[in-house]
Amino acid sequence: MSGPGNPYGSGRVARVIVADDQSMVREGIVLVLGLLPGIEVVGAARDGDEAIALTAELAPDVVLMDLRMPRCDGVEATRRIRSEHPDTEVVVLTTFDDDDSLFPALRAGARGYLTKDAGGEEIVRAVHDVLDGRAGLAPAVQRRLLEKLMTQPQGPSRADGRPSEAVQEGWRGPQSGEQQPDGLTERETEVLTLVADGLSNQEIADRLGISTATVKTHINNLFAKTGVRDRVQAVRYAYQHGLVAPPGETIT
Numbered sequence: 001m002s003g004p005g006n007p008y009g010s011g012r013v014a015r016v017i018v019a020d021d022q023s024m025v026r027e028g029i030v031l032v033l034g035l036l037p038g039i040e041v042v043g044a045a046r047d048g049d050e051a052i053a054l055t056a057e058l059a060p061d062v063v064l065m066d067l068r069m070p071r072c073d074g075v076e077a078t079r080r081i082r083s084e085h086p087d088t089e090v091v092v093l094t095t096f097d098d099d100d101s102l103f104p105a106l107r108a109g110a111r112g113y114l115t116k117d118a119g120g121e122e123i124v125r126a127v128h129d130v131l132d133g134r135a136g137l138a139p140a141v142q143r144r145l146l147e148k149l150m151t152q153p154q155g156p157s158r159a160d161g162r163p164s165e166a167v168q169e170g171w172r173g174p175q176s177g178e179q180q181p182d183g184l185t186e187r188e189t190e191v192l193t194l195v196a197d198g199l200s201n202q203e204i205a206d207r208l209g210i211s212t213a214t215v216k217t218h219i220n221n222l223f224a225k226t227g228v229r230d231r232v233q234a235v236r237y238a239y240q241h242g243l244v245a246p247p248g249e250t251i252t
Contacts, residue, residue, distance in 0.1 A: 019051035020066040048077030082109030112136025132200040196238035
């Protein structure tokens with residue numbers, strides 16, 4: 001059930017499980033993906049419980065997860081898979097793109113979110129994006145996330161409730177020699193800004209002239225220091241602390 005070769009970023013054929021309660025939709029996705037390079041469909045599940053069981057049995061790289069399924073829905077299945085099998089990523093593939101579907105799925109640990117009008121190549125690209133450490137999000141979903149982010153408080157508050165200097169003074173970006181938030185080193189701050197720019201671990205390594213293993217070490221360290229759990233939270237942290245500029249603004 002796999003296509004030839006792989007022109008996508010992760011440099012390997014991704015082993016995938018498809019989870020959808022509608023048999024025609026599930027079989028159609030499996031058929032389409034089987035004709036494309038870079039994907040091997042190793043299993044298909046009819047609901048969240050089956051997706052969890054197949055993940056335990058087959059250890060796929062990615063589960064393509066529908067959200068609204070009987071017995072165990074996609075959000076709960078995503079939460080359990082990411083908790084019990086952290087090496088398996090989840091990309092949501094659903095009809096629904098409302099806030100009540102999107103944000104619970106991302107909080108549960110999904111690293112990608114596509115709607116079912118996505119083409120086969122877009123699905124394959126999202127799968128390899130999450131394997132490369134990027135978010136496999138549809139463009140409309142990316143815009144929604146950014147809009148949601150920008151409607152939340154812009155930066156940390158002082159104890160007296162006033163906004164921090166980063167917010168008062170505008171978006172300055174990380175300054176060489178300046179003390180960084182939460183004890184981050186200059187290199188960790190640099191890595192964080194590149195994560196916020198959407199770069200994968202490999203792209204960060206190429207940009208900075210270091211190995212991907214070193215990039216992962218920096219990311220693990222900055223996650224521990226800042227208390228963030230994933231890249232979505234890291235991006236929010238970078239915006240809140242004035243390390244990157246929101247769209248439409250420039251760093252001064």
